[in-house]
Amino acid sequence: MSNILTIAFKEFKSFIKNPTFYIMMTLLTLILSALFTMQLQRFFQMGAMAMMQPGAAGQANIHYAVFLNHLQILNLILIFIVPAITMRLFSEEKKLRTFDLLLTCPLKSYEIVIGKYIGALLALFVIFLIAFLYPLGTALFAKLNWAPLLIAFLGIYLIAAVYAAMNLFCSSLSESILISYVTSAILNIAVWFVSQAVEFADTQWARNFLEHISLSFHISGLIEGTIRTNSLIYFFSAIGLFLFLNERVVESHRWR
Amino acid sequence: MIEVKQLCKDYGNIRAIDNVTFSIQKGDVVGFLGPNGAGKSTTMKIITGFMAPSSGSASVAGFDVFENPIEVKKRIGYLPETPPVYSDMFVRDYLRYVASLKQVDKAKINSFVDRAIEKTNLNQVSHRLIHHLSKGFKQRVGIAQAIVSDPEVLILDEPTVGLDPKQVAEIRDLIKELRGQHTIILSTHILPEVQATCERVVIINKGKIVAQDTIQNLSTLERGQGKVFIRLRKEIQDLAGLLKEVQGVIGVDNGANKKEWKVDYKGDEEVIGRVSEKIVSSGLGLIELSPSKVDLEDVFLKLTYGSDNKIESSEKSAQVSSHVTV
Ligand SMILES: Nc1ncnc2c1ncn2[C@@H]1O[C@H](COP(=O)(O)OP(=O)(O)O)[C@@H](O)[C@H]1O
């Protein structure tokens, strides 16, 4: 356990010491600020109009109209930011041959993988803290329903964790950070398109299967503020699967 | 301390090392000598548990590298060909990181790191980013990371390659200072390095061990054998023909031109006397005759680069000596 934490903290420190990380965070803040204020403005305008037309009152809900859009934008950004975080974790280490150090230290392969994974999750946590500032700021002048909001954030964090597991695996496959980035980003986009394929599936079995492996199916519940056990199982098994594959790749290095 | 038995490693079809067997006692400083591509790094990587052999076994401090890699890795400090340093870390932080990965007791990490910095003379750069260090200093950080856990065994893969002469001398001094505290294996393709730092040498060529002994024994490998350099006034096409009747001469090699020759002999100084007599009496005009002893360089070249010539020359000397006995 202490090995895992040693690696995790080292990786996390490398992230937050890295100027690129600050550039990424600044860009993130700029994008989120611009889009969040736009959404908020539109919401209040709609609210003002609703007051003039009594029939539509109560329809508007800040959770759906503002926060969910905010999270969707965050998700879109994550598709491209997570690969940038994970690409250095294995690809760069292999390229710079620092990976040899890890392989000759008294470490188990899974400790290396989980340590790096936790490092990536900690870096993602910083991103989520930034993103959470927006609803927090809104709470100063509007009354919020915290439970669904937190659950929705948790949902997106789980998605980010799935991306991180997939992308860390991609990173372990290549010595090139560019290849690692591109394959990771493509994979992140692809998991959303699995749900599109549901419409083309011809048997009920295939439809069920595709539905169950599609992220969008499982995220919909969380985003609306309800936690379903099978969705949690889905997220954790996806993470487990990719970490396991990753461990196999690291282990295979010892056999080349 | 280190036992390597019948180790083989194949990369695809290429056999990188073939049936390598040697053993190293506790406290030895062993040079692993061989030309590029001989299989030095491959052997070292197997001993460190970095990768598995295709067949054969290796053990360190009684632990099989293969069955008990964690125990082996705890006891080994390893400097790969490229020092595995993170350029975005400070020297001290990096060494602390390695120490904790090597499972040094938390309470002892600081003192171990201090000791490694002290030994490798990194004091003045310990708070600098590794990125900003010169190649020589990076190499030192590499050595510092190998010794930071105070391992029983130190494995250094070409520790001086790519450094300038001053840095090379510094690293060699450093290795000399480490003698006695660790069992050290050091690989190199340059002979003076072994002479400067090691007590024993294992010579490897094309994946096979061709010699292993103490430096002392190897440099007098062919005991009682000597070499003289001869410069003549007149040219002679075949000095070997002239000298073949002289007892004790076992080989004649041509030098830069037909006036310069090298003569190998077996026996004492009387042989040199007979050689000079023969030359003088045949009126060739002896200008210079200087004895030179067979050194490690010759042995090394003979065993590695000249391994094809070796058979030839030993045949030749066999011929000469059979002639002598007749
Ligand atoms: N990863 C590898 N894949 C294929 N061949 C390799 C690999 N590493 C080394 N070799 C080959 O194995 C042989 C021994 O290499 P190496 O152990 O690095 O030699 P040395 O360290 O003595 O220069 C060389 O012929 C080299 O080309």
Ligand SMILES: [Mg+2]
């Ligand atoms: Mg090598």
